[in-house]
Amino acid sequence: MIEDKDTQRTSLEKLGEFGLIDHLTQNFPISHTSTIKGVGDDAAVLSIDNSTVITTDLLIEGVHFDLSYMPLKHLGYKAVMVNLSDVYAMNAIAKQITVSIAVSNRFPLEALEELYEGIAMACKLYTVDLVGGDTTSSKTGMLISVTAIGEVKDKEITYRSGAKPNDLLVVSGDLGGAYMGLQVLEREKEVFKVNPESQPDLEPYSYIMERQLKPEARKDIVELLKNLNVSPTAMIDISDGLSSEILHLCKNGNVGCNLYEDKIPLDPTVISACEEFNIDSTMVALSGGEDYELLFTVPQTDFKKIRGNPNLSIIGHMTDAAEGAYLITRGNTKIPLTAQGWNSFETGS
Amino acid sequence: MIEDKDTQRTSLEKLGEFGLIDHLTQNFPISHTSTIKGVGDDAAVLSIDNSTVITTDLLIEGVHFDLSYMPLKHLGYKAVMVNLSDVYAMNAIAKQITVSIAVSNRFPLEALEELYEGIAMACKLYTVDLVGGDTTSSKTGMLISVTAIGEVKDKEITYRSGAKPNDLLVVSGDLGGAYMGLQVLEREKEVFKVNPESQPDLEPYSYIMERQLKPEARKDIVELLKNLNVSPTAMIDISDGLSSEILHLCKNGNVGCNLYEDKIPLDPTVISACEEFNIDSTMVALSGGEDYELLFTVPQTDFKKIRGNPNLSIIGHMTDAAEGAYLITRGNTKIPLTAQGWNSFETGS
Structure with a gap:
């Protein structure tokens, strides 16, 4: 032996x-x-x-x-x-x-x-x-x-089902990092297979790699909301991607939603990694998943309590169910949200 | 395709x-x-x-x-x-x-x-x-x-740790069935590999096969003890075999135990399957596992409440920790219990 x-x-x-x-x-x-x-x-x-x-x-x-x-x-x-x-x-x-x-x-x-x-x-x-x-x-x-x-x-207790039309849609932290971190790690794995001696400089990617490898659950946000005296009407964590989670809130609360593309919080390293990998950063935020941020709705009256808080981004508002769930793009186009991100993704464009 | x-x-x-x-x-x-x-x-x-x-x-x-x-x-x-x-x-x-x-x-x-x-x-x-x-x-x-x-x-709440010296050791149902059921199933699997056309008569094994394939958890015993006004001092379920579970009660309660071989409840189909497979039925009860019966201790004063109940068998009594945990055989020999059954098993006899 x-x-x-x-x-x-x-x-x-x-x-x-x-x-x-x-x-x-x-x-x-x-x-x-x-x-x-x-x-x-x-x-x-x-x-x-x-x-x-x-x-x-x-x-x-x-x-x-x-x-x-x-x-x-x-x-x-x-x-x-x-x-x-x-x-x-x-x-x-x-x-x-x-x-x-x-x-x-x-x-x-x-x-x-x-x-x-x-x-x-x-x-x-x-x-x-x-x-x-x-x-x-x-x-x-x-x-x-x-x-x-x-x-x-x-x-x-905050269920997925409590959102009301006109409630503000709020997300903690920033999105898409975990997904882009995974892209970097997968690429380095392939590089390593070809050349085990390579010494890549991964420093520029440390934030997004950490988002993938060592995510943090947002206990601090639950405490922050308590301190701000904000009671979310509905809440969900982002494990599958922003789009899918918004649709859960819409379906469970029987409401619609307008999500504004320009409000989606993205870290600069996510944006630069998206450019490098030639991926649309909005798509990454909508469909990437594994960010473990909290997505919640609050009444409009809580706007002042939340506005400007560096941990929170107001990214849209809820509407009547009949109005549907939409992404409002930077170019002011209204695109239906789907669990995979948006519709154009599904039709293969 | x-x-x-x-x-x-x-x-x-x-x-x-x-x-x-x-x-x-x-x-x-x-x-x-x-x-x-x-x-x-x-x-x-x-x-x-x-x-x-x-x-x-x-x-x-x-x-x-x-x-x-x-x-x-x-x-x-x-x-x-x-x-x-x-x-x-x-x-x-x-x-x-x-x-x-x-x-x-x-x-x-x-x-x-x-x-x-x-x-x-x-x-x-x-x-x-x-x-x-x-x-x-x-x-x-x-x-x-x-x-x-x-x-x-x-x-x-009944922990594993509450047994006292002189408490009676009680087990529900009968033991060894699940293990012998597994032996039958494994044998039939081998037979089927050799001859897929064979039509074995498994009726004589139906009880032990059911003990293996469809065990029942003893909710009824918890209810029975309540009705009998018996509060067990310690309890554990039999997943790994009687011997291993007794040792847990001994270790956690800092007590010893005398277990009587002739008191261990065995179904007749277990005994006959043991004879057929040439396995010692006491060994099967001690080490077989997966019976999901309840093993518990009660004060001596509860003896009258339990005696003669067809669902319960008094199989031994607890002793001082210094006395150790033993199987008292039918031949009145005292053999130390081990997690694998008894010591002679380990030494390969």
Whole structure:
């Protein structure tokens, strides 16, 4: 047999399932009094005074992430963020998560430790308790299933369905970065295949790469809205792209929407990357996805509270359902929004 | 291209992710007032008055199930049972579940409908609301990740850790059936490979095959204990085998245990299958796993309440931790319990 030169590889079989869970979760402190019992029994026990929100997402190797450029620590962090983002989109505060992972034997213990380091960092920064999960082997690749639990006062729950005609449409942060970061990473992967010695200067792309590899869920926006005394009428997080999320708000609230192209917030590095890749930046914002920003509606009366806030952009307003959902371009053309961005995309132009 | 002769195959791409979730979850009614919002927003919203318990389990094709003999409907049912069993093991009543699935394109819509039929049947029989989940593609095979949420009064929560010396050790139902059912199914799979025309008479194995393919979580036992006015001091469900679960109770409660071989409940079909396969039936009960029975401890004072109940078997009693955990054989030999059954198994005798 060929000797394994990497002394830092501990095989998972050595630990067994229970040893593995104990080992991986040993450095997770409990922060919330609502966590009565975390890891270590048949189920976790929580004591939540207000309403509970619960959401779950699966991340699968080869579908949602590519380990050739996704560091495991970032993957762990992102898996948590994706779920916390859904909790914040209910105007709730995330309190607990469970994390289940399946891995093939090609991953040594040290790889899982790195993954859990990212999970631990996310838990610490967002004050979330890891309370359970499952660890198992897989025949191929890695998958992560996270469930997040949050708490919210009954009156503050914000559904996708509450938007009213004339409400302002507001988005946090900027859009399209995660998608363009992915384009850069995919390109570098191809370059690396051809020339493993290449030393590309990725510094100009650091913002958009970070948007893809290490997104942040917008807990701060939920807190900001509370501080501004703004109660969103409807809210959703942007996982699939602005266009698709707007259509959810329209369908669930039975309203229409006018979205203004010139109001869509874009970071300068997104614009320059779009130019470099010859992609329309509006299209990227509308369809790119994975930005994990919050999209919400507020009554017109809240305009003064939001105007000029550097974290928030008013990008449109809701209309009667009969009027439909449209993008108003810079050239003042009205184009129907579709889940794929806009209609012209579908007809292949 | 070769035409698909099976007209009942609808490809998943046709529906898209949102259409698929809507389609699969349309026949799931909501039974509990604690379910404020189920499928259809960023997160489900629950309003739980008492303590919440939460547990999650992953089932992976090729690791936890084999679709060559596991009908998809049964798989859906079992995936729910595995999780409900953990909720009942906390002495709680399951109220909600989320179900995430990943499937490769080899599965048509009709396969997922069958899977969800089993999930729906489990939800109906156990009065559980499906409140969320995730549906995604996988590069290979199928996986199911279920999270179950239950409710329990604070005083009634039963941890693994509460057993005291002299407590009676009690198990519901009978043991070893699921493991022997698996042996039969694996054998028939091999027979089928050699001779696809064979028509085996599986009727004698129907009980143990059902224990493997369609296990039931013991909600009835939680209700029975309440009716008998018995408060277990510790409880765990039997997923890995009696021996491993007893050791959990011992470790978590800092107690020892004497388990009596002649008290272990075995169905006659398990005994006869063990004879046929030349396997020791005690070993099967100790190490087989997947029986999803409840194992719990009660004070000696509850002896009269439990004695003679056809659903319950008193199989031993707890001791001081220093005395260790032992199997007392029919021949009155004392053998240390190990997670794999007993020690002589490990030494290969």
